[in-house]
Structures are given as structure tokens and as C-alpha cells.
Amino acid sequence: MSIRTIIGLEIHVELSTKSKIFCSCSTDFGSTANSQCCPICIGMPGSLPTLNKKVVDYAVKAGLALNCNIARESNMDRKNYFYPDLVKGYQITQYDQPLCKNGFLEIGQGKNIKKIGIKRIHIEEDTGKSLHTNQDVTLLDYNRSGVPLIEIVTEPDLSSAEETKEFLESLRDILKYIGISDVKMEEGSLRCDVNINVANENGKSFSNITELKNLNSFKSVVKAIEFEENRHRLLLQEDKNTSKETRRWDDIANITISMRSKETEYDYRYFLEPDIMNIALSEDEINKIKETLPELPRDKRERWATIFKLPEYDINILTSFLELANFFEETMAYYNSPKKLSNWIMTELLRRLKEEEMDINQLIFTPKDLAELLDLIDKGVINNSIGKKVFMEMFNGEGKPKIIAEKNGWIQIEDIKVIDEVLRGILRENPHSVNDYRNGKDRAFGYLVGQSMKALKGKGNPQLINKVLKKLLEE
Amino acid sequence: MKLELYNLSMYEIKKKIEKKEIKAVEVLESTLKRIESVEDKVQSYLTLTKDIAFCKANEIDKRIANNEAIGELGGIPMAIKDNICTEEILTTCASKMLHNFVPPYSATVYEKLLMEDGVMLGKTNMDEFAMGSSTESSFHKKTRNPWDISKVPGGSSGGSASAVAAGEAFFALGSDTGGSIRQPAAFCGVVGLKPTYGLVSRYGLVAMANSLDHIGPITKDVTDCALVLNAIIGYDSKDGTSIKRDKIDYLKTLNGEIKGLRIAIPREYFDENLSEPVRKALIEAIQVFENLGAVCEEVSLPNTKYAMAVYYIISQTEVSLALARFDGIRYGHRALNYRNIEELVKYTRSEGFGPEVKTRIVLGTHWLSGDNYKEYYQKANEVRKLIRLDFNNIFSNYDVVLTPTSATAAFELGSSQEKSLARQKIDKYTVAANLAGIPAISIPCGFDKGLPIGMQLMGKNFDEETLLRVARAFERNTSLDHKPSL
Numbered sequence: 001m002s003i004r005t006i007i008g009l010e011i012h013v014e015l016s017t018k019s020k021i022f023c024s025c026s027t028d029f030g031s032t033a034n035s036q037c038c039p040i041c042i043g044m045p046g047s048l049p050t051l052n053k054k055v056v057d058y059a060v061k062a063g064l065a066l067n068c069n070i071a072r073e074s075n076m077d078r079k080n081y082f083y084p085d086l087v088k089g090y091q092i093t094q095y096d097q098p099l100c101k102n103g104f105l106e107i108g109q110g111k112n113i114k115k116i117g118i119k120r121i122h123i124e125e126d127t128g129k130s131l132h133t134n135q136d137v138t139l140l141d142y143n144r145s146g147v148p149l150i151e152i153v154t155e156p157d158l159s160s161a162e163e164t165k166e167f168l169e170s171l172r173d174i175l176k177y178i179g180i181s182d183v184k185m186e187e188g189s190l191r192c193d194v195n196i197n198v199a200n201e202n203g204k205s206f207s208n209i210t211e212l213k214n215l216n217s218f219k220s221v222v223k224a225i226e227f228e229e230n231r232h233r234l235l236l237q238e239d240k241n242t243s244k245e246t247r248r249w250d251d252i253a254n255i256t257i258s259m260r261s262k263e264t265e266y267d268y269r270y271f272l273e274p275d276i277m278n279i280a281l282s283e284d285e286i287n288k289i290k291e292t293l294p295e296l297p298r299d300k301r302e303r304w305a306t307i308f309k310l311p312e313y314d315i316n317i318l319t320s321f322l323e324l325a326n327f328f329e330e331t332m333a334y335y336n337s338p339k340k341l342s343n344w345i346m347t348e349l350l351r352r353l354k355e356e357e358m359d360i361n362q363l364i365f366t367p368k369d370l371a372e373l374l375d376l377i378d379k380g381v382i383n384n385s386i387g388k389k390v391f392m393e394m395f396n397g398e399g400k401p402k403i404i405a406e407k408n409g410w411i412q413i414e415d416i417k418v419i420d421e422v423l424r425g426i427l428r429e430n431p432h433s434v435n436d437y438r439n440g441k442d443r444a445f446g447y448l449v450g451q452s453m454k455a456l457k458g459k460g461n462p463q464l465i466n467k468v469l470k471k472l473l474e475e
Numbered sequence: 476m477k478l479e480l481y482n483l484s485m486y487e488i489k490k491k492i493e494k495k496e497i498k499a500v501e502v503l504e505s506t507l508k509r510i511e512s513v514e515d516k517v518q519s520y521l522t523l524t525k526d527i528a529f530c531k532a533n534e535i536d537k538r539i540a541n542n543e544a545i546g547e548l549g550g551i552p553m554a555i556k557d558n559i560c561t562e563e564i565l566t567t568c569a570s571k572m573l574h575n576f577v578p579p580y581s582a583t584v585y586e587k588l589l590m591e592d593g594v595m596l597g598k599t600n601m602d603e604f605a606m607g608s609s610t611e612s613s614f615h616k617k618t619r620n621p622w623d624i625s626k627v628p629g630g631s632s633g634g635s636a637s638a639v640a641a642g643e644a645f646f647a648l649g650s651d652t653g654g655s656i657r658q659p660a661a662f663c664g665v666v667g668l669k670p671t672y673g674l675v676s677r678y679g680l681v682a683m684a685n686s687l688d689h690i691g692p693i694t695k696d697v698t699d700c701a702l703v704l705n706a707i708i709g710y711d712s713k714d715g716t717s718i719k720r721d722k723i724d725y726l727k728t729l730n731g732e733i734k735g736l737r738i739a740i741p742r743e744y745f746d747e748n749l750s751e752p753v754r755k756a757l758i759e760a761i762q763v764f765e766n767l768g769a770v771c772e773e774v775s776l777p778n779t780k781y782a783m784a785v786y787y788i789i790s791q792t793e794v795s796l797a798l799a800r801f802d803g804i805r806y807g808h809r810a811l812n813y814r815n816i817e818e819l820v821k822y823t824r825s826e827g828f829g830p831e832v833k834t835r836i837v838l839g840t841h842w843l844s845g846d847n848y849k850e851y852y853q854k855a856n857e858v859r860k861l862i863r864l865d866f867n868n869i870f871s872n873y874d875v876v877l878t879p880t881s882a883t884a885a886f887e888l889g890s891s892q893e894k895s896l897a898r899q900k901i902d903k904y905t906v907a908a909n910l911a912g913i914p915a916i917s918i919p920c921g922f923d924k925g926l927p928i929g930m931q932l933m934g935k936n937f938d939e940e941t942l943l944r945v946a947r948a949f950e951r952n953t954s955l956d957h958k959p960s961l
Contacts, residue, residue, distance in 0.1 A: 039580050043800040045573065045681040045807075046560040046582060050715040078796055080843075084816050089799020138816065140804070269843035271852060274686035274793060276715045 002201045003236060005229050007164055007194060008156035011171065012149050013181045014126065014189035015058045021125045021148035022049030022092065029187055033141040041145045043087030048275050051076070055148040056099065056279055058180040059123045060289045062150055063100025065178050065296060066118045066171075073280050074099050076123075076273035084138065085128035087145055093124035095270040099279070105174070106298065107166045116167055117155030124149050150180075156195065161225035165218055168192065173297045177322045185217055192221060198232040207232040207241055212256060214248040224249040227256055294322060308338035317346055323360045327367055334371030341374060348391055364397040373401040380461055386410045413459045419452075419468050422460075426451050427472060437473055445469070480505035482958065485551045485645035485699045492550045495539060499532040499550030503594055506552045510596075510643045513961045517628075518618045519638035521557050522565045523597040528552065531594045546592030547706055553588060554644035556635050557598040558605055559690065560679040561585050564595075568681050569613035570603045572827030573807045582679020583714070584648060584690050584707045591706045596644050599634030603829045604798065605650055605683040607631050608658060608901045609888075612831040617888060620662060621959040622926055626885040629659030635693045636663040641961055646694045646703050650680055652687045653786050654880075654905025657917035660693050661880035661929020664919045664959070666700045666946070667693045671937045672912035673718035676711030684793035687786075687909040697918060697947040701725035704939060720937065728940050733948045734768030736941075737873040743779040744878035744904055753879050756921030756928045761877065763952055769945075774873070776865045779907060781858045786906035788842050788855040794832075795839025801827060863911045870935045875945050878904050880917040880929030904931060914939050918946045919955050 020027055023040035039047040063070050077095035103118035126149050128142040152171070158164045172183045172190060183190040192215050199206035210228055215221045228247075235241055247256040295303070297319050304315050319325045328345060335341055349370075353360060373394065377387045382405050393404045405411055413419060426448060427434055436444035452465050480488065480502050491497045507525065514520060535550045555561060558568045560578040562585075567573045581589075589595070602612040610618045610633025618633045620626040621641035628637040632649025636659035639647050649656040651669040660667025668691045675690050682688055692703035704725050711717040740761065745754065761771050803809035803823030810822030828836070842851045869876060881901055908915035913933055920930035930949075934942035 039578075042805050044578065044580075044805070045566075045568070045576070045800070046558075046578065046679040047580075048678050048714050050713060080796060080799065082799075082802070082817075082820060084802070084804055084820075087800060087805070088796075089802065090796050267844055269795075269840070269848070271792065271796070271843055271848070272856075274684075274716075275682075 003198050003233055004201060005159050005196065005198050005225075005232075006156045006206075007158035007160075007196050007225065009152075009154045009158070009164070009167070010193040010195070011152040011154075011168075012191040012193075013062075013152065013175060013183065015055060015148040015150060016179070016181050016189075017052060017054045017058065017148055019052060019054075020146035021052050021055050021123070022146055025146065027147050029189075031143055033139070034143060036143045037145070041087070042142050043089075049092060049273075051276050051279070052148065055123055056281070057289055058148070059099045059121060059150045060281065060286060061178050061180055061293065062152070062175060063103060063121050064286075064290055064293055065174050066100070066103040066105055066121070066152070068100035068103030068118060068121060070281065070286050071097060071099055071101065071279075072282075073097075073278055075278045076276045077270045078273050080269045083127065085130050085140055085142070085145070087128065087142065091125060091127065092273055092276070093151075094122035098122035105167065105170060107163060107170055114157070114163070116157045116163075119153045119155050121150050121152050124151060161222040161229070164194070164225055165222050168218060168221065170298070173320070177294055177297055179294075179322070188216075191215075194221065194225060194228075196225060196228050196232070198229065198236055200236065205236060207236050208244045210242075210244070210256075211246040212249060213246060213259065216251075220249050220251055223254060224256055227254070231256070300325060308332070308342075310338055310342055314339075314342045314346065317350075318342060321360075327360055327363075330367035331371050334368050335374055337374070337378070340378075341370075344370070344374065344391075348388065352392075352395055363395075365394045369394055369401060376401055376405065380412055380414070380463075381405070382410055382412050383458075383460075383462055386412070386458060409457075410459060412461050413456055414461055414464065416464065416468065419456070419460060419464055420472075422455050423452050423465070423468050423472055426455060434473065445473075448473075479509070479642075481509040481642040481645075484695050485548070486696075486702060488551055488645060489547075489549065489702070492535075492539065493545075499535040499539075499594065500529070502550055503528055503532040503552055506596065506642070506644065509641070513621070513641050513643065516619065516624050516961060517621050517637050517641045517643065518616045519599055519628075519634045519641065519643050520554070520597045521567060521569065521600050521613075521615055521634070524564055524595050527564070528594050528596055531592070535592055535594070546590060547702065548588060549592040551593055551645045552596045553593045554596050554599045554635060554638045554647040555585060555588075556601055556632050556647065556649050558601060558650055558681040558683075559585060559648055560681065561595070561598065564598065566598065566681070567615070568604045569601045569615055570827065570829065570832070571614045571808055572604075572801050572824075573681075574614070576807050578679075580679065582690075583676035583711045585679065587707050587709070588648075593706075599632070599638050599644075599647055601634055602631035602655075602831070604681070604794075604832050605631040605652055605655055605688075606794070606831045606835055608654075609886075610634060610659070611888065612829055614829055619888065620885045620926075621961055622664060623885070625887060626926065627662065627888050629662035629881075629885060631655040631659075632667075632693065633659045633662075636660050636665055636667065639663070639665045639693050639695060640959055642958075646692055646699055648690055648703075648707075649693050650683075651689045651691055651905075651909065652683045652790060653909050654902045656689075656691045656693060657880050657905050657915060657929065657931060658901065660917045661919075661927065661931075662885035664927030664929075664955075665693055665695055666697055666916065666918050667691065668700050668704065668916045668939070668942075669908060669914060670704065670708070670939055671914045673716050674914075674937060674939070675707050676709070676714040676717050678711055678713040678717075682793075682797040684790040685797060686793060687790055689909070697916075697943055697950050698726070698729060700916070700946075701729050701943050704943075718937075723940060725940060725943055728944055729947050730951070731944050732768075733764070733945055736769045736875070736945065738764055738769050738771045738945070739774040739869050739873035739876045740771055741774050741776040741779065741869070741876060741878060743776055748882045748903065749879060750883045750923070752921070752923035753881070753883060753928050756923075757877075757879055757930060760920045760930050760949065760953075763949055764877070764945075767948055767952060771877070772873075774869055774876075776862075776869065776876075776907070778858065778861045778865050782862055782907040782910060783903055785855045785858045785862065786902070786910060787838075788851050789859065789910070791835045791839035792842045792852050792855075793839070794835045795837075795843065798828070798832065798836055803827070859910050862907055866907075866911045866913055866933075874934070874938075874941050876933040878931045878933070880904060880931040884923040884926035884928055908933050912936065914942055916942050916946050918950060920949070920953075921955065 635647035
């Protein structure tokens with residue numbers, strides 16, 4: 001009997017708007033507890049929510065990037081439940097009229113492309129946070145209360161942990177590309193609940209859906225799905241179906257643990273939010289948002305493979321975030337060797353950024369500067385190792401590459417007379433090595449090259465040194 | 476009888492202060508003296524803010540002495556219903572739940588009044604969380620009708636209406652969810668206006684039922700009403716339902732003619748529930764309008780018969796959510812003994828809310844639970860649209876709709892407790908305006924055995940101008956000039 005796995009996701013994404021969804025409080029992460037709160041965030045009597053228009057724009061942007069239909073008119077609803085970190089006793093969310101519906105995201109390559117349906121995307125507010133101390137005291141931090149979220153709900157189209165991971169990575173890249181979230185799972189700005197069950201191929205027998213919560217990394221998503229997949233398969237084979245339930249992933253024990261039966265789900269008593277007027281979007285507004293969409297990662301990779309002919313590995317790294325991809329493309333506007341540029345970015349630039357804990361948009365030099373540097377190397381004005389020195393100086397803000405090289409006297413020595421003279425001196429000083437070479441010891445040649453380079457203070461053209469040295473040794 | 480300052484209208488006081496005939500402090504002292512002498516009997520106030528009042532009155536006098544400009548309400552003592560947040564002043568909603576709540580912010584309306592230099596006297600009694608029609612559900616005290624202290628002042632803005640009627644304030648703000656400004660205004664013989672939804676900001680009004688709640692003025696006469704309305708209207712970015720529109724000066728057109736104006740008299744509002752004296756007073760009022768050249772015609776608002784049912788379902792539904800935030804965690808009352816958070820919330824709510832509030836929360840929860848959502852809540856919303864449509868139809872032909880405000884004059888204290896259904900009928904004529912969001916005003920139009928009778932006029936959306944002009948025309952051409960003898 002072949003069994004297939006059915007997975008659907010509910011993903012909460014914190015939007016990176018500067019202010020909260022219903023007030024002007026800051027959304028900065030990691031501030032002192034309760035320092036970013038106003039009467040609206042803590043649900044004081046008489047306070048009213050007013051909708052942050054940016055939140056709607058961001059959600060629409062996500063919807064367009066994920067091929068959704070955008071609702072021309074929608075509204076907000078109240079979802080009722082009691083929880084100490086839910087300040088109003090209800091959450092303002094969207095129920096029957098989400099902003100975006102019926103989209104998809106493609107995963108896989110070539111013949112194996114698979115469309116994963118996006119059922120809906122809606123906007124809502126986040127709750128506060130409860131902190132339980134070991135003295136059995138509960139503390140409440142309302143900084144997160146009112147931070148804007150979108151909830152992305154997929155169709156149950158995923159069928160393995162691998163696919164789920166690919167989907168989530170692709171989704172994360174897109175959301176980051178379009179600039180609506182920093183999608184950091186460890187900071188809670190991307191939260192994923194997994195609904196999973198298995199069915200035999202004819203679909204006649206299947207296990208009951210499990211909802212997996214508290215997954216705080218892609219790794220735990222994969223591991224939890226694999227664990228549940230196995231558990232469900234065994235249950236199905238032994239005909240021991242459990243009830244619908246919510247389980248949590250234990251990162252240490254590597255197992256899932258039952259939290260509550262899904263059948264005791266609350267009656268949320270949704271109803272229309274009367275304090276916020278309907279959200280109406282004109283064709284014009286939607287088009288304007290569409291214009292702000294950048295090329296999405298998948299399209300970019302395809303295009304780059306065609307025009308730059310770079311290896312897949314390079315492309316994946318260079319397109320991993322938009323600013324880097326943009327930097328590459330802007331540099332390519334002044335330069336014509338994609339692979340060489342790619343090597344420089346992947347080694348020198350990314351290493352340096354990592355060392356300095358810097359963001360690419362904090363760079364002092366411009367793409368044009370980098371192109372000029374590579375050009376100087378290609379033309380033999382400086383050699384590769386001097387090039388790395390120049391790069392460091394550029395990185396530190398010392399100016400244009402040519403000027404740096406000139407100022408430091410790093411311009412390559414191309415004068416054959418100068419090289420000839422220096423090399424003759426080296427040979428005179430190292431008769432042993434000359435002898436060794438002539439007796440067939442090739443290592444001696446390398447030593448003599450090194451000595452010559454040293455004597456030329458690293459500025460000699462390596463090809464020229466090789467040529468002249470060979471000629472002199474054969475004299 | 477010596478005409479004391481507190482007896483004058485705010486419009487008259489305003490002129491006297493501006494002409495430097497009297498000082499703001501004198502007006503304040505006269506009013507405070509009045510409060511001292513009648514408050515024991517009437518019980519309008521929950522909190523008095525004498526210090527704040529004196530501070531402001533002195534400041535105004537100083538500015539006048541220096542020939543500096545003062546606001547439109549400069550020096551006029553005012554009272555605010557206790558469900559409107561006032562910074563650093565207790566705002567209890569007449570509930571144990573908020574007995575200790577001092578908001579760190581002010582309602583937009585209060586800020587606007589302060590900006591126009593109103594003198595803050597205090598917070599007025601009300602039904603708990605604005606639920607009730609007699610001010611008897613207040614946790615703190617029972618307010619009495621200044622015309623007869625054995626009678627209720629109406630509700631839920633009973634304290635505001637009684638304060639104005641008894642001369643304890645020149646005007647007061649109330650809130651109106653199903654008639655809570657107009658009905659007490661009618662019972663106390665004063666003017667009460669529920670403006671169009673969205674004209675006056677609700678920011679800072681502790682919500683009862685958000686889609687039905689309004690803030691409005693209670694005043695001695697229509698001119699004062701226009702004056703206060705001028706001060707409190709305007710778009711507010713803090714209220715998502717606030718409407719952007721050009722500001723109107725309601726005083727400008729107030730005394731215009733009403734000749735040729737078309738007045739609709741809906742037959743559904745003149746039913747068997749209406750008491751004979753009220754019916755008689757209204758028929759006489761219609762006569763006054765006809766004499767002024769207005770055209771009065773009988774019309775039908777066929778969906779009126781559903782208004783009460785729809786009102787109760789929608790308002791209770793919204794109540795059940797609006798009050799969900801009171802959990803004892805961040806502000807207000809908190810139960811003393813509990814073992815966990817669930818108990819903390821449960822005991823806090825069971826101790827903090829009074830019976831009327833609990834009843835409505837339970838009913839509201841019921842209207843939303845399971846299939847009831849479709850059966851009741853959704854249906855009620857559909858009928859609400861029909862009621863709006865009824866009004867739209869009428870207003871395509873008429874300028875205002877004239878009805879009684881309440882079926883009877885004020886009733887005995889304690890009598891409403893026994894007859895809950897009868898009490899609900901009291902709201903019968905006022906709820907439709909809240910469901911439709913249209914403006915409605917109640918003005919005195921007669922007496923029943925010494926108790927005032929109110930007439931309600933409803934107008935087109937944002938046409939407070941016409942509404943006030945019609946009300947003022949009536950006022951000018953009648954003489955109902957006596958005052959309660961306290």
C-alpha cells in the first residue's frame with residue numbers, strides 16, 4: 001500500500017512597517033518590556049484602532065508576489081478568545097474577506113515544477129507576550145501587541161518535509177525580496193504552523209490531521225514533519241487513528257508532544273469590526289503597488305543563468321538577498337566577466353562584510369569602483385594580490401582603486417629593462433638555486449620567482465617575471 | 476425671583492463674559508453654589524473637579540483682563556458623562572469595574588472643549604457602562620429628575636441631563652447608543668442632540684456598542700446646542716470612523732426661516748404605546764410648524780417595527796466584545812483572591828460588572844454563538860440596512876422626520892426594575908436613528924402633570940444644520956419657559 005503525506009501550512013509573518021497596525025507605536029524588536037505601548041496597544045477603555053495604510057500595502061504586495069487575487073473591498077473582523085496577552089479580549093483580524101485569495105508559489109525545477117496553492121493572505125494584529133518566571137509569576141510584555149502580521153494559508157499541496165522546506169525557503173526569499181518583512185524565524189517574525197496527515201493512495205483511508213506548533217527553525221520544521229509522517233504512517237498501518245490534535249515539537253527530545261485535542265477548539269464568535277471602515281482598494285492603488293514589486297528570486301535566477309551563464313551555486317548565493325543581487329547587477333553594468341566578479345564577491349566582499357558585521361548597503365565604495373578594480377587587474381596595471389590590498393583600502397573608504405594603487409606605489413612594473421636588471425641581480429646572489437635549477441630541481445624556479453617578486457616589492461608583472469627568468473636561466 | 480447666573484443660557488453667559496459684565500469666576504461660583512444647594516436631592520455628579528474649574532476660570536479672567544482672545548466656550552462651566560475619558564480625572568463608567576480608573580489620556584471631545592476654554596466642573600452619573608434607561612444601574616448612586624425627585628432622570632446620560640436641567644452645569648456631554656442623550660433630555664426638559672455617526676470623534680468614549688455609540692451635547696436650549704456642536708465636531712485621525720468634511724458654523728443658519736420645509740410624520744411612531752399627553756403635545760407641535768409654513772405629512776417607515784429587536788441584538792453583540800477587555804490585568808478592578816489567571820479574570824468580571832451589564836454580555840455572547848450568528852446577528856444586520864433604506868427613501872422627499880422622543884414622561888424611580896419589557900419600549904422611538912447613523916435631536920414640547928415631554932426630530936446624514944434650524948424655529952415660537960422648582 002502506498003501512502004502519501006498531505007501537508008498544509010499556516011504562516012504568520014511580522015511586517016517590517018515602522019509603526020504598529022492600529023497606532024503609531026514603534027515595532028522595533030528587542031526594546032525594554034512595555035516601552036513601546038500606548039493606550040491602544042494595551043486596550044485601554046475608550047481607545048480606538050486606526051488602520052495603518054502601509055500594512056494593507058505590504059499585504060497586497062505579498063499577495064501580488066504570490067499570484068493572488070486582491071480583494072477590491074474587504075473588512076476587519078473581531079476574533080474572540082480570552083488570553084492574558086490579548087489586550088482587548090479579541091484580536092482584530094480578517095475572517096471571511098481576506099485581502100488576498102487563490103494564489104500560488106512554484107517550487108522545483110524544470111519538469112518537476114510544482115504549484116503550491118496559496119488559499120489566502122490576511123492582515124491581523126499580533127498579541128503581547130507572556131513570560132513565565134521560575135517563581136511561578138507571569139509577566140506581560142505588550143511591546144508586540146499590535147505589531148502587524150500577515151497570515152499566509154496554503155492549500156494542502158505539500159507532500160514531504162523536503163518540499164515544505166523548499167517552499168518555506170522560497171517564500172522567505174520572496175518576502176524578503178519585496179521588502180515587507182525581515183522573516184527571521186528566531187526573532188519570531190516568521191512563524192509556521194504545520195497541518196499534516198497521511199492517506200493511502202486511493203484516498204479511502206487517512207489519518208486525522210495534526211497541527212504542529214512552536215516550530216522555530218526550518219530544521220525543526222523538517223524534523224517535526226518527518227517525525228509526524230512516520231507516526232501517522234504507523235497509525236494508519238495499524239489502523240489506530242488518533243483524534244485531531246495540536247502537538248508541539250520538542251527540540252531536545254526530537255519528538256512531538258500532544259498539547260490539546262483539536263476538537264476542543266474555541267468558538268471564536270467572529271464578527272465585523274465596527275471601529276474600522278471597510279478597506280477599499282482601487283485599480284490604481286493596486287497597480288501602483290504592483291509597480292514597486294522587484295523581480296522575484298526565481299525569475300532572477302532563470303534570467304541570470306541565461307545571460308551571465310554562472311554556475312547554479314554562484315547564482316543561488318548572489319541572489320540570496322536583493323541588495324546583493326542588485327550590487328552584482330550594477331557592477332556588471334561596468335564589467336564583462338561575470339564569473340570573475342562572482343568569485344570576488346563570494347570570497348573577498350562577503351567575507352569582509354561578515355568580519356565587519358556590516359550590511360551591503362553600508363558599503364562606502366560603489367559597484368563602479370569594484371568594476372574599475374577588476375579592470376585594473378585584467379589589464380595588468382596591478383596584479384591579483386595587489387588587487388586584494390587595494391580592495392581592503394577601498395573597503396575602508398580610502399577612495400578610487402586607481403588612486404589607491406598609485407598613491408601606494410602599487411602599479412605593476414611593466415618595464416622589461418627594470419625587470420631584467422633586478423632579475424640578473426637575483427641570479428647573481430643565488431648561484432646555488434641557479435645550479436639546482438639547471439640540475440633539474442624545478443622547486444628552485446619557484447624560489448627565484450619569489451625572491452624576484454620580493455625585490456620588486458610585489459609590483460612585478462608575474463607573467464613577465466616568469467618569461468624573463470626562464471630566458472636568463474637558459475642563457 | 477432673582478435671576479441667578481446659573482439660570483442663564485450659556486449663550487447669554489458667553490456674551491456677558493465677553494463684554495466684561497461678569498467674571499468667569501463669578502459664573503463658576505454661582506454654579507457651585509447651586510450644586511451645593513441641590514446636589515443632595517438630584518445626585519447628578521460622580522466626581523467634582525472644583526480645583527480644575529477655579530484654575531481655568533481664573534486663567535480666563537486674567538486673559539480677558541489682558542484683552543487676550545478666549546475660546547468659544549470661554550468661562551462656561553460644563554459637565555462630562557463619566558464614560559468619556561478625562562486625563563487625570565476619574566472615569567468610572569459608573570461601574571465597580573472602573574471605580575479606580577484614572578485615564579492617562581483625554582477623549583478628543585474633552586480636549587476640544589478645553590481648547591475652547593470650557594470650565595470643567597465634573598463627571599456625571601450614568602447607567603453602568605451606559606446600559607439602561609433610568610440611571611438606576613449606576614454602581615455609585617441613583618440620580619433623580621430635577622422636576623420631581625421621585626422620578627428618574629432617564630438614562631443612560633441621566634446625570635448629564637439632570638445637571639443641565641437643575642442648573643448644575645450650563646451644558647453637559649452625554650453619549651447615545653440607542654437614545655441615551657435624547658430620552659433623558661426629554662425627561663428633564665432640556666435639549667439633547669445625537670449627531671451623525673462620524674461627525675464627532677468617539678476617541679476616548681468607553682465603548683458600549685461601537686457601531687451605535689455617539690457623543691453629543693445636552694443643553695438648555697437649541698442655540699446652546701449649536702454652540703457646543705460647533706466646538707466638538709471635526710475629523711479626528713484617532714477615530715477610524717471619523718469623517719473628513721468642511722466645518723460648518725451651526726449658529727449662522729440657526730435662526731433662519733422654515734417656510735416650505737417638508738416634515739415627515741411617520742405613523743409607526745404614533746402607535747398605541749404613546750401616552751395621551753405626549754400625543755397631544757406632539758399634535759400641537761405639528762400645528763406650530765404648520766403655522767410657520769412648513770409642510771407636515773404623514774408617512775410610513777415600514778421597518779420601524781423591527782428596530783427594537785435589531786437594536787438589542789446588535790448592541791448586545793457589540794457589548795459582549797467591547798467589554799471583553801475588562802479582565803483586571805492592566806487597569807480597573809481586580810479580584811483579591813485567585814489561584815491562576817483564569818480565576819483572576821473570572822472573579823474580576825463577576826465582581827466588577829453589575830447585573831444589567833452581565834445580562835447583556837451573556838445575551839450578546841449568545842447572539843454570536845454557533846448558528847445564532849447567522850440566525851440573529853447577520854439577519855439583524857440585514858434589517859439594519861432596510862431601516863437605513865427606509866430613512867433614505869423618506870429623506871428624498873422630506874427634510875426632517877418628527878416623532879415623540881419617548882412614549883411617556885419620566886417614570887417613578889424603581890418602577891423600571893420590575894418591568895423590563897416596558898422599559899425597553901421606552902427606547903422604541905430613539906433606536907432607529909442610531910441604527911441608521913442619522914442625526915436626531917430631542918427638544919421640550921410640553922408638559923404632562925408638570926413633567927416635561929420631548930419631541931424628536933431626525934435629519935439627513937450630516938444635515939445638523941436643518942435639524943437645529945427646525946428645532947430653533949419651534950423653540951422661538953413657543954413659550955415653555957419654566958424651570959424645575961428645586
